[in-house]
Each structure stands twice: as structure tokens, then as C-alpha cells.
Amino acid sequence: MKELIIIIRPEKLEDVKQIIDAANCGGMTISSVMGCGTQKGIVDEGAVNVIKGFKTNINLLPKIRVEVVVPDSSVEKIITELRDKIPTGHVGDGKVFIRNIESAVRLRTGERNEKAL
Numbered sequence: 001m002k003e004l005i006i007i008i009r010p011e012k013l014e015d016v017k018q019i020i021d022a023a024n025c026g027g028m029t030i031s032s033v034m035g036c037g038t039q040k041g042i043v044d045e046g047a048v049n050v051i052k053g054f055k056t057n058i059n060l061l062p063k064i065r066v067e068v069v070v071p072d073s074s075v076e077k078i079i080t081e082l083r084d085k086i087p088t089g090h091v092g093d094g095k096v097f098i099r100n101i102e103s104a105v106r107l108r109t110g111e112r113n114e115k116a117l
């Protein structure tokens with residue numbers, strides 16, 4: 001099993017949910033986060049960054065973080081779909097981080113690993 005940590009623009013959440021549903025993944029966890037990539041959150045040279053009403057030099061932009069644990073065999077299909085549907089062609093389109101998941105347990109039934117997803 002692999003965990004995909006998918007960080008995207010908030011407006012792309014519905015697209016990502018559809019991609020994950022289509023891949024028959026059981027569940028997902030979504031959180032609202034702040035982040036920056038290579039551009040350090042600068043969208044417009046010289047722009048003043050304001051977060052929750054405060055000016056800041058820490059240039060963070062609102063992003064959505066999707067965590068989904070999937071069978072190894074689903075990973076490439078999901079990444080192909082994400083590459084197809086998510087890019088706008090502008091900086092800040094996001095990233096996918098992939099890590100190994102050793103095991104999983106569904107607490108209700110005791111099912112393990114892929115059966116627990």
C-alpha cells in the first residue's frame with residue numbers, strides 16, 4: 001500500500017475527489033492547509049501578502065491536502081489522471097508525495113491491509 005499526499009489548489013478539490021472515487025479507493029482525508037513551493041508563495045512580484053488580515057513576509061497560500069491510502073497497483077493510474085486534470089499551466093499547481101504504508105486495520109471488523117482500505 002502507498003499513501004498519496006496530494007497538495008492542490010482549493011478549487012481543484014472536486015476534480016481530485018472524482019479521480020479518487022473513480023479509482024475505487026475506499027476513503028480519503030482532506031484538510032485545509034497553508035503552503036508554499038519554489039516561488040515561496042509569491043503570485044505577483046511586489047504584491048503585499050496578507051494572511052487573515054495581517055501583512056507577512058511568510059508567503060503562504062491556501063491549499064488543500066488530500067491523503068489517500070491505496071493499493072500499490074492503483075498509484076500510477078491516479079497519478080496519470082491527476083497529471084491530466086489538475087494542472088492549470090501556472091505555478092502553484094501542487095505536488096504529490098508518495099510513501100509506503102506498512103499496514104492498515106479497519107477497527108470495526110479487524111480486517112487488515114488492502115481489505116481495510
Ligand SMILES: Nc1ncnc2c1ncn2[C@@H]1O[C@H](COP(=O)(O)OP(=O)(O)O)[C@@H](O)[C@H]1O
Binds near residue numbers: 037040061094
Ligand atoms: N518540498 C515540499 N515539501 C512540502 N510541501 C510542499 C513542497 N513543495 C510544495 N509543497 C506544497 O505544495 C504546494 C504547491 O507547491 P507548488 O507551488 O506547486 O510547487 P513548486 O513551486 O515547487 O512547483 C505548496 O503550497 C506546499 O503546500
Ligand SMILES: [Mg+2]
Binds near residue numbers: 091092
Ligand atoms: Mg510554486
